[in-house]
Amino acid sequence: MLQSMLGALSADLAIDMGTSHTRIYVRGRGVVCCQASAVAIHEDGGGRRRVLCVGDAARDMLGRTPPDIRVVQPVRDGVIADFDVAEAMLRHLVLQVQGRRLWVGPRAAVCIPYGTPDMERRALRESAEASGAREVVLVEQPLACAVGAELPVEDARGHMVVDVGGGTTTVAVLSLGGVVHHHRIKLGGTHLDQAIAHYLREHHGLLVGPRTAEEVKLHLGGALPRVGGEALEVRGRAQDSGWPRATVIDGEQVFHAMAEPVRLIIDAVLSALEHTPPDLASDVAESGIVLTGGGAALRDLDRALGEATGLPVVVPDAPHCTAVVGAAALVDRPAPAPAVAV
Ligand SMILES: Nc1ncnc2c1ncn2[C@@H]1O[C@H](COP(=O)(O)OP(=O)(O)OP(=O)(O)O)[C@@H](O)[C@H]1O
Ligand SMILES: [Mg+2]
Structure with missing residues (x-):
């Protein structure tokens, strides 16, 4: 009362x-x-x-x-x-x-x-x-992510949720309202930005800050290779002279820059699938994977994950808000x- x-x-x-x-x-x-x-x-x-x-x-x-x-x-x-x-x-x-x-x-x-x-x-x-x-x-x-994605978590069936955030990627299998298997790596969208900044320094001699690297990811980033497509002018500071300078980078280069951390995210999901108890793994094989977090919006991450696991991958509406809505x-x-x- x-x-x-x-x-x-x-x-x-x-x-x-x-x-x-x-x-x-x-x-x-x-x-x-x-x-x-x-x-x-x-x-x-x-x-x-x-x-x-x-x-x-x-x-x-x-x-x-x-x-x-x-x-x-x-x-x-x-x-x-x-x-x-x-x-x-x-x-x-x-x-x-x-x-x-x-x-x-x-x-x-x-x-x-x-x-x-x-x-x-x-x-x-x-x-x-x-x-x-x-x-x-x-x-x-x-x-919270599973409930926010409207999964029937109370059922005696396995559901897999993969949340790709800014600093972490969490892979969890849930059943009967609880977490049955869990795997978390300290790798998320910020690390993709760092990989882009690293690429620009090594291949273009250009130093850029984290905001610029994130902008490049949001415009051109993708988890699968893309031939041709857009290019972007990026401004930063020349590594040798220290002067302001600009360079042009395209989607294919950004894909290569991010390939390693994207592979680590996909490997985390494969490893979690390997360690999931057999009955729950067969449930997940049927129901597929729900991909949440801001990183779920990375172009083709759902397709890349689907190709690597052979499972259907679903991204809910507004994946970055799934956790707070579920909570x-x-x-x-x-x-x-x-x-x-x-
Ligand atoms: N369209 C997009 N393409 C690629 N990445 C995106 C897109 N939109 C957002 N992101 C990335 O998602 C990340 C933020 O996700 P989110 O807000 O879920 O993280 P967080 O909850 O703060 O972090 P964590 O859960 O790791 O503590 C940022 O790295 C951001 O660049
Ligand atoms: Mg989060």
């Missing part, structure tokens, strides 16, 4: 704090925030720290700041590396989506990587509470009936 009264006075939220982006879902409004996971901090001579801005505005300052301003990306490889900054970021973003302080803090579902140790769970819960949440429910990310849905579910002792 009290809970439902409090629920009526507050807006319930789901939060997915990822390596690249933080997303917030508000019940009744949908995904209302998708901002870069970044905070710009001003440090004065006395060691006092003040948050200047958060999200995309902070990320846009990366590589452009004077010595007294630092841009911190509090999530590294899918895991919170700086809890103080993560908490400050969350507080700002939650306040932004609510527009004002509510009488009662929201109930918040927070996505966490599968297998997060107890100490980190506790720290994350405390951070979310300090950001104003009245009640915090931690939701494991593979389950919100999970919190609404009635708790399972208690088990009867036998």
Whole structure:
């Protein structure tokens, strides 16, 4: 009764704090925030720290700041590396989506990587509470992705979800509402950007920042070779002279630049399939693979994964929001009936 009264006075939220982006879902409004996971901090001579801005505005300052301003990306490889900054970021973003302080803090579902140790769970819960949440429910990310993709996870059948995020790729097999097999590698979209920056340096003698490399990926990136097609003028700094310079790169070159990390993502899925118990593997062979996360939007990644595994691959609508939407849905579910002792 009290809970439902409090629920009526507050807006319930789901939060997915990822390596690249933080997303917030508000019940009744949908995904209302998708901002870069970044905070710009001003440090004065006395060691006092003040948050200047958060999200995309902070990320846009990366590589452009004077010595007294630092841009911190509090999530590294899918895991919170700086809890103080993560908490400050969350507080700002939650306040932004609510527009004002509510009488009662929201109930918040927070996505966490599968297998997060107890100490980190506790720290994350405390951070979310300090950001104003009245009640915090931690939701494991593979389950959130599966529910967000509308898979019937409660069935006694295996389902495979592959989430390609900014810093990590998670492969999970789920059955009966739980994770049966899990494999996570510290490789995601950011590493594809780094591979492109590396290629431009080695083959064009051009130094570019992470934003430029990501732009190249978004325009020309693909997981399968493409003959001909578009080309892009890329601006950066010449490695030899240090002067501003431009070069032209095409889709085929970008494919070669990214080939190795793309292969590692596909290998992670093949390895997970090899280690899946036989009955569940045969379920997955029938139902196929669901590909989520921002990286799922990489051109032809679904086709490349389908060709490598021989399985159907489905990408849900808005794959980057699948986890946060699933986390919100999970919190609404009635708790399972208690088990009867036998
Ligand atoms: N159309 C696209 N093509 C290729 N990559 C894309 C596309 N759209 C987004 N991405 C990439 O997706 C990545 C971000 O994905 P997402 O937002 O799911 O990551 P995250 O949840 O913040 O990270 P993680 O789950 O690893 O902690 C970025 O590297 C971004 O460049
Ligand atoms: Mg993610």
